[in-house]
Amino acid sequence: MSDEEVQRVSDALDEVERIADPEARVRAKSRIMADQVKRNREWASERKELVQRLHREEGLSYRQIAARLDIKLSTVQDIFRGYTGSGTHRPKSEE
16 A cells, blocks of 8 residues: 555545534444454454564564564564553563
């Protein structure tokens, strides 16, 4: 996806923000959020597979993967630690 395509998606979401009628705006947002829940699972899975492949097949370091995919180093680290979702899915640190 090019930067231009990403911008079009962002612009479309901005248009939803500008819907004048509050009820129509919330209905639109609710539909988008529901659709995105499904996408998030698929997108996270695809990202995980690519991150692991780049490390395994190309021998890239975590930092190199993060830079190449324009994601946070901590996201790459979390993938290899097996963490998913928010912090609620992570083991509690021992103090």
